[in-house]
Amino acid sequence: MAIFNLKKREIECKVVYYGPGRCGKTTNLEYIFSSYKKQVKGEMVSINTEGDRTLFFDFLPMGLGQIRGCDVRVQLYTVPGQVKYSSTRKLVLRGVDGIVFVADSLEVRREKNMLSLKDLQANLKDYGKSIFKVPLVMQYNKRDLAEQGIPLMPIEQMERDLNRQLKVPAFEASAVVGTGVGNTLKECLKLTLQALQREFKWAK
Amino acid sequence: MDIKLRIKTVLNEAEIYRNQGLIAEAYDRYQNAVNLINSIEKLKNKDSLLKAIHEKILALNYTKEKVDKGPKTPELSKKAQDLIKNLFTFSENKDEDAAALEGAVTLAKFGQFDRALSDLNALLEKDSMRVDAAKNILRCYMASASVEDAVAQYKKWYTGDLFQPQQLETVRHYLEEILQKRGIEADLPSAITVEDTLDETLAVEDTVAEESEEEFLDITSIGITFERGARKGKMVELDVNFQSGNMLSLIIAKKDQDLLEGLDEGVKLKNVQFFSPIAIFNGVGTVVSKTQIKTGPKQGDYCLDIRISST
Numbered sequence: 001m002a003i004f005n006l007k008k009r010e011i012e013c014k015v016v017y018y019g020p021g022r023c024g025k026t027t028n029l030e031y032i033f034s035s036y037k038k039q040v041k042g043e044m045v046s047i048n049t050e051g052d053r054t055l056f057f058d059f060l061p062m063g064l065g066q067i068r069g070c071d072v073r074v075q076l077y078t079v080p081g082q083v084k085y086s087s088t089r090k091l092v093l094r095g096v097d098g099i100v101f102v103a104d105s106l107e108v109r110r111e112k113n114m115l116s117l118k119d120l121q122a123n124l125k126d127y128g129k130s131i132f133k134v135p136l137v138m139q140y141n142k143r144d145l146a147e148q149g150i151p152l153m154p155i156e157q158m159e160r161d162l163n164r165q166l167k168v169p170a171f172e173a174s175a176v177v178g179t180g181v182g183n184t185l186k187e188c189l190k191l192t193l194q195a196l197q198r199e200f201k202w203a204k
Numbered sequence: 205m206d207i208k209l210r211i212k213t214v215l216n217e218a219e220i221y222r223n224q225g226l227i228a229e230a231y232d233r234y235q236n237a238v239n240l241i242n243s244i245e246k247l248k249n250k251d252s253l254l255k256a257i258h259e260k261i262l263a264l265n266y267t268k269e270k271v272d273k274g275p276k277t278p279e280l281s282k283k284a285q286d287l288i289k290n291l292f293t294f295s296e297n298k299d300e301d302a303a304a305l306e307g308a309v310t311l312a313k314f315g316q317f318d319r320a321l322s323d324l325n326a327l328l329e330k331d332s333m334r335v336d337a338a339k340n341i342l343r344c345y346m347a348s349a350s351v352e353d354a355v356a357q358y359k360k361w362y363t364g365d366l367f368q369p370q371q372l373e374t375v376r377h378y379l380e381e382i383l384q385k386r387g388i389e390a391d392l393p394s395a396i397t398v399e400d401t402l403d404e405t406l407a408v409e410d411t412v413a414e415e416s417e418e419e420f421l422d423i424t425s426i427g428i429t430f431e432r433g434a435r436k437g438k439m440v441e442l443d444v445n446f447q448s449g450n451m452l453s454l455i456i457a458k459k460d461q462d463l464l465e466g467l468d469e470g471v472k473l474k475n476v477q478f479f480s481p482i483a484i485f486n487g488v489g490t491v492v493s494k495t496q497i498k499t500g501p502k503q504g505d506y507c508l509d510i511r512i513s514s515t
Contacts, residue, residue: 022225047284052225053271055278056314059291075291084276091313095294108221108229142224149213150220 002097002196011200012073013192014095015185018120019102020112021053021081024141027175028102029058029078032185035178039063041073054080057092067193074189081116090123098135098192100184102175103162105142107151110161117162135191136168139184144174211240215257222260227268234261277315288314301333309340317348328366338367338375346382354379355390362393369395423447426454426489426510427477433466439477450512451492458496458504467491467508478512488513 002013017025026046033044041063047056057077064072079089101120103113121131146152153161155172163170169187173180218233234257241253280288289307292314308323321344327337338361345354358379361367367375372395383390429439440463446453456463473489492509 045284045287047280047288055276056280056284056288059287088277088314091292094292106221106224106226106229108226108232145220148216148220150217 002200004196004200008071009069010071010073011196012075013097013196014075014077015098015100015188015192016093016096017076017078017100017102018089018093018116019081019141020104020109020116021083023081023102023104023109023113023116024173024175025078025081025102026052026054026058028100028139028141028173028181028184029060029076031175031178031181032062032076033060035182036062039065053082054078055085056080056088064189072193074192076185083115086119089119090126093120093123094127096124096127096129096134097196098137098188100137100139100188101162102139102141103158105140105152105158106145107153110153113158114161132166135188135195136166137184137188137191138163138166138168138170139173139180140170141173141175141180143172144177144179207240207244211237214240218260222264227264227271231261231264231268234264279318280316282319285311285316285319288316301327301330305333305336305340308337312340312344312347315348317344320344334367335371335374338371339378342375342379342382351383351386351388351390355383355392358392362395367395421478421480421483423452423478423480423512425479426452427479428467428473429475430466431474434462435466441477441479452489452510452512454508454510455497455502456506456508458506464494464506467494469494472513473510476510476512 002011004011017028019025029044033040039062040060042061044058044060046054046058057079060076062074062076064074066072077092079085079092081089099120101117103117124131124134140155140158143152155170159170169191171180171184171187173184175181214233214237218230218237221230221233238254238257241247241250241257244250247253289310293303293306293310295303295306304323305327308320308327311317311323312320321341324337324341324344327333328341330337341357342354345351345357358375361372361375376392376394380390380392383392423444425441425443427439427441430436442454442456442463444452445455456467469491471491473491476487476489478485478487489510489512492511493507494509495507497503497505497507
């Protein structure tokens with residue numbers, strides 16, 4: 001839940017990168033950390049990894065400057081994607097204001113994508129939120145692997161699998177080189193801030 | 205597609221999946237490659253190729269085992285734990301102890317049991333936090349160690365003197381409910397049993413008191429020497445209207461206001477003469493109650509209860 005300090009005209013919101021294990025959530029944050037230096041307000045913290053697997057979460061604080069007289073701060077998080085870390089995933093999701101669902105474009109990960117989206121829906125429901133109402137952006141990651149001859153799902157198929165009912169903005173991306181990372185984040189922040197504006201009647 | 209090209213493609217996929225950390229997918233592709241290689245009888249370097257793939261598979265198995273058997277929630281550095289507390293303790297509780305409790309619970313939720321236990325144990329010293337801290341300590345033990353450890357901790361508290369009986373009973377109920385839900389039976393001594401024992405002791409004492417009641421002589425009247433009020437220094441004799449053991453009830457007419465002035469509740473009467481049909485004795489009494497009669501023929505008069513303390 002966003003923290004809105006009326007007196008100081010400050011707003012702090014939480015955006016979570018969600019998705020199956022090894023889909024590139026941490027890579028998204030790493031790219032943001034290295035490419036948006038001006039907005040990044042501190043170190044990116046990766047709370048423990050096994051090899052390069054996120055066991056807890058990654059955390060990256062950002063400042064978006066003033067928007068209509070309000071200082072806007074954003075906290076970016078990733079969740080651990082592996083199935084066995086469901087309780088941590090749920091804890092990190094608590095109080096979320098906006099979500100980026102990072103889907104793996106690899107054909108072999110089709111089922112994992114769908115299971116993860118279902119898991120997201122269930123966890124949001126437990127917090128009294130609807131996946132249809134929460135600010136959500138879809139990212140189809142690892143598109144660059146097509147060049148290496150790896151079977152990827154066509155975007156149309158991913159849209160059918162994951163976005164047929166949600167109909168949220170979706171972006172092709174390659175987090176490892178940065179393609180689509182910025183656009184995904186910007187769209188998610190736009191939706192999140194619009195939702196907060198509606199909720200708090202802010203900036204009027 | 206040419207089979208050699210197929211093998212090359214499959215091995216390329218396997219390698220990329222391995223680099224991506226997709227162990228199961230890489231394993232599947234390597235197995236696929238092995239099957240393809242084995243299907244060709246006269247393949248050049250067949251054995252060395254199979255050996256190389258076998259080594260890749262062994263390495264994958266090792267990684268898989270490491271991931272599977274790795275701790276689900278390893279203990280983090282203090283700095284990381286502080287960050288977790290800071291980021292995931294949502295309540296803006298101004299009370300320091302309550303905030304400390306929330307922080308410890310947050311750590312426990314993230315599997316940081318050692319630090320959580322340390323923080324919770326410190327909170328046991330705070331009376332207002334003790335029960336909640338104890339409940340969460342038990343939860344930590346059950347999550348990180350075993351039910352037996354939780355039960356042992358409860359028993360340790362039971363034998364100690366940190367908890368008040370009612371606090372310990374609340375903790376016992378909490379643990380008992382959790383154990384019942386898990387279908388575990390455990391002998392959890394109740395702190396209230398101690399109180400029951402006390403009650404029994406009191407009951408025995410009551411019986412003794414009842415017995416001693418019977419030993420009290422019937423008092424027909426008492427003589428009170430006033431130490432204050434309008435009758436200071438004078439003795440007044442009053443009839444006893446009812447007696448129950450060492451408790452005497454007297455009625456004093458409302459017109460005798462000067463008497464009533466010196467007989468307020470709690471007043472100790474140091475010089476009282478007790479008159480019985482067979483003897484007169486001196487003793488001490490205490491005014492236990494002074495009640496104005498609301499109804500009946502004695503309406504407006506006062507009923508005075510005096511307990512005989514010693515004779």
